[in-house]
Amino acid sequence: xxxxxxxxxxxxxxxxxxxxxxxxxxxxxxxxxxxxxxxxxxxxxxxxxxxxxxxxxxxxxxxxxxxxxxxxxxxxx
Amino acid sequence: xxxxxxxxxxxxxxxxxxxxxxxxxxxxxxxxxxxxxxxxxxxxxxxxxxxxxxxxxxxxxxxxxxxxxxxxxxxxxxxxxxxxxxxxxxxxxxxxxxxxxxxxxxxxxxxxxxxxxxxxxxxxxxxxxxxxxxxxxxxxxxxxxxxxxxxxxxxxxxxxxxxxxxxxxxxxxxxxxxxxxxxxxxxxxxxxxxxxxxxxxxxxxxxxxxxxxxxxxxxxxxxxxxxxxxxxxxxxxxxxxxxxxxxxxxxxxxxxxxxxxxxxxxxxxxxxxxxxxxxxxxxxxxxxxxxxxxxxxxxxxxxxxxxxxxxxxxxxxxxxxxxxxxxxxxxxxxxxxxxxxxxxxxxxxxxxxxxxxxxxxxxxxxxxxxxxxxxxxxxxxxxxxxxxxxxxxx
Numbered sequence: 161x162x163x164x165x166x167x168x169x170x171x172x173x174x175x176x177x178x179x180x181x182x183x184x185x186x187x188x189x190x191x192x193x194x195x196x197x198x199x200x201x202x203x204x205x206x207x208x209x210x211x212x213x214x215x216x217x218x219x220x221x222x223x224x225x226x227x228x229x230x231x232x233x234x235x236x237x
Numbered sequence: 238x239x240x241x242x243x244x245x246x247x248x249x250x251x252x253x254x255x256x257x258x259x260x261x262x263x264x265x266x267x268x269x270x271x272x273x274x275x276x277x278x279x280x281x282x283x284x285x286x287x288x289x290x291x292x293x294x295x296x297x298x299x300x301x302x303x304x305x306x307x308x309x310x311x312x313x314x315x316x317x318x319x320x321x322x323x324x325x326x327x328x329x330x331x332x333x334x335x336x337x338x339x340x341x342x343x344x345x346x347x348x349x350x351x352x353x354x355x356x357x358x359x360x361x362x363x364x365x366x367x368x369x370x371x372x373x374x375x376x377x378x379x380x381x382x383x384x385x386x387x388x389x390x391x392x393x394x395x396x397x398x399x400x401x402x403x404x405x406x407x408x409x410x411x412x413x414x415x416x417x418x419x420x421x422x423x424x425x426x427x428x429x430x431x432x433x434x435x436x437x438x439x440x441x442x443x444x445x446x447x448x449x450x451x452x453x454x455x456x457x458x459x460x461x462x463x464x465x466x467x468x469x470x471x472x473x474x475x476x477x478x479x480x481x482x483x484x485x486x487x488x489x490x491x492x493x494x495x496x497x498x499x500x501x502x503x504x505x506x507x508x509x510x511x512x513x514x515x516x517x518x519x520x521x522x523x524x525x526x527x528x529x530x531x532x533x534x535x536x537x538x539x540x541x542x543x544x545x546x547x548x549x550x551x552x553x554x555x556x557x558x559x560x561x562x563x564x565x566x567x568x569x570x571x572x573x574x575x576x577x578x579x580x581x582x583x584x585x586x587x588x589x590x591x592x593x594x595x596x597x598x599x600x601x602x603x604x605x606x607x608x609x610x611x612x613x614x615x616x617x618x619x620x621x622x623x624x625x626x627x628x629x630x631x
Contacts (some may be wrong), residue, residue, distance in 0.1 A: 179553070180592035184550050187631035207572040207580040207591045214590035218527065218549060222320050 168232065169197040175229070182190035185214050186233065190221065193235050198224060201231040257602040258631065261565040265611060266412045267600035268438055268543070274461030274601070277425040277496035281463060283490025284309075292488045306487045313494035316351045317467060319502050322446040327467040329484060330490045330553040334456020335365035337466025341367060341433045341452045344375035345402035345469075347477040350430065353399030357430075359387045359406065359416070360586035361418035366404050366435055367582075374401050378586075380470055385414030385587050390474055396428045403434035408443060410459075411570060411596055412532035413515075413543030415443065422449035431474060436467075438598075441506060452476065460500040461601070462493035474503075504600060511542030511599050514608040517595065521612040522546045531589045542599035545570060545584070548619045550628040551593025558620040560595070565611050568596040593619070597603065 161190045172189050174182035184205035193199055201212065217225040224232040254275070261272065273281065284292035291302025311325070318325040331337055346356055354374035358366055370376035379392045387405060391558045396403055405421045408414070418434060425432040432449030441460035451474040457465035459557050466483045470476045485493070516536065522531050527549035533539045548556065553571025560567055568574075571582025571594040580591035597611070623629055 178578070178615060180550050181554055183592060183630055184626060184631065187550065187628065205572065206578065210580060210585045210588060210591050214529065214532075215549065218529070218590070 165199065168200040171200045171202065174201060174203040174205075174208075176212040177203065177205060179211060180207050182208045183207075183211050186212065186215060187219070190219070190235055191219070195235050195237065197235055199233045199235065200232060202229060204229045204233065242557055253604065257605075261600065261602040262604075262607055263611070264525075264566045264602065265597045265599065266568045267598040267603075268459065268565045269568050269598070270458065270464040270594075271461060271600050273492070273604075274465060274496040274499050276499050277462050280495045281488050283494040284491055292491060293486070296484075296487055299475050303459055310484075310490050312485045313490040316498055318469075319447070320343050320440075320445065321455075321467075321469060322424075323453070323469050324472065327469050329470070329482070330485045330493065331466045332470055332485055333464045334454070334458065334466045335363075336431075336482075337454040337456070337468040338363065338365040338435060339372075340466075340468055340482055341435075341454045341470075342369035342402065342404055343373045343477045343479050345431050345433060345452060345474075347479070347584060348475040350383050352430075353401050357392065357395045357403040359404075359436055361385055361409055361414070361583045362404060362406055362435065363410070364438065364582075366406070371402065377524075381414075383533070383587050383589065384538065385409055385412050385583070386533070386538065387416055389417070389420055389424065392421065393424045395427075396430045396576055400430045402429070402431045403436065404432060404518060406435040406437040407445070407448060408419060408437050408540045408543075409532075409542065409583060410438035410598070411581060412545045412587070412589075413438065413534050413539035413541075414539055418449050432478075437506055438540055438543060440497065441504055442511070442542055450580040455494035457496065458512070460497050460541070460589040462496035463489050463499040465493040466568040467493075500509040500601075507601055508541045510605075512536060514599065514603070514605060515539075515541055516545055518544055518608060518612055519546075522615060525616045528566050528619075529590045531584065531587065542603070544597045545589075546595055546597075547571075547584070547590040548593035548595075549590060550631065551619055552626075553592060553594050555622050556593055556595060559621070560611075562612060563614045563618070565614060567611075568598070570594040570596060593622075 174229040294302035294306040297309040314331035350564040360378040431451040436455040453469040455467040554573040572580040
């Protein structure tokens with residue numbers, strides 16, 4: 161696992177999955193990385209853009225970037 | 238003569254008559270398409286009846302029945318103009334709310350093509366306004382904050398230079414957020430940009446007299462009328478009528494005006510009740526774990542009887558279906574409930590969670606018992622869906 165330096169520790173591939181599955185996957189896998197490490201979530205569902213950001217606020221995690229269906233989320237808590 | 242049948246104990250227009258309450262128990266999708274106001278249904282039926290004096294006749298005809306229809310159409314326009322505080326000759330009553338929305342934007346942009354091609358809207362306008370902005374020119378959708386209020390600084394910057402017209406709604410039909418139209422109109426006045434105001438969900442819920450705006454639009458279905466669009470072009474506004482704009486049939490005009498007058502009268506008693514029940518629902522739903530209640534927490538910033546809430550890790554289609562089985566009809570802004578499989582553009586613009594979304598809108602038939610029953614049903618439905626998905630504790 162790579163992580164403290166900001167590189168991606170795990171990749172979750174949710175391409176083709178509809179809401180709310182990508183966010184559920186994020187909730188399920190976030191604890192697999194240490195605090196400070198980054199999860200990469202791939203999701204092409206149109207709702208993911210809004211809902212991943214909303215999940216990060218609700219769970220006090222950091223949305224590092226969101227581009228072209230690739231979301232980088234840093235675990236803060 | 239035998240005595241007449243049992244007398245109606247309540248006038249048809251009484252808010253929440255027992256029969257209406259019974260027939261519409263659990264129906265919380267008023268803005269999606271509510272039933273006709275009983276008085277509007279009556280007016281519509283009488284209007285099309287061959288025995289009536291000619292409400293159905295062509296109001297442009299020169300014969301007696303035509304003249305009668307003309308007088309009724311004039312009366313309908315006067316009644317609607319009176320509620321809105323505008324002049325009757327400024328009012329057109331056309332086919333649908335969406336026709337009025339499109340016509341308002343396209344007509345203003347056409348008259349202002351020398352000024353520029355930009356059409357500035359809020360990002361939370363209804364689809365017909367957003368589509369018309371793109372059709373009429375270069376559409377610019379200005380952001381809203383997380384409560385749905387327009388970013389006035391961004392709006393001010395957007396309307397400067399090369400703008401044909403702007404369009405901002407009064408009250409959002411999904412989340413109930415009310416825009417600061419006095420401020421919006423002041424910005425437009427300063428920039429000399431004509432403004433379309435879509436009354437949207439406001440009529441029957443909030444005062445709609447003397448609303449600012451150069452062109453006003455409204456949808457009669459919002460207040461229990463039949464499909465009809467109100468288009469008000471204020472005197473002195475440069476506006477080019479797009480070809481093919483036609484008037485609604487006279488019985489429809491009469492029914493829409495009758496319903497608006499009734500809804501406006503009933504608002505005095507209905508709106509405070511809806512307001513209280515909206516607070517009850519907002520507080521109750523917020524107590525369900527991992528819930529986002531959308532819109533302005535301050536009741537002054539939103540309309541009574543409209544509410545949207547989203548539940549984390551929940552499938553919106555599943556939630557709507559379970560509530561339906563339980564006897565509750567609610568709408569949803571979740572992607573899985575839309576034909577395009579896209580989430581509500583209103584929730585997206587506000588940055589509000591879109592999954593597990595329900596939209597509640599109350600009508601004249603809604604009772605407190607109904608609201609409490611809905612509230613009691615949502616929590617267990619959400620919990621059951623989460624348990625089945627195995628997301629407890631995530």
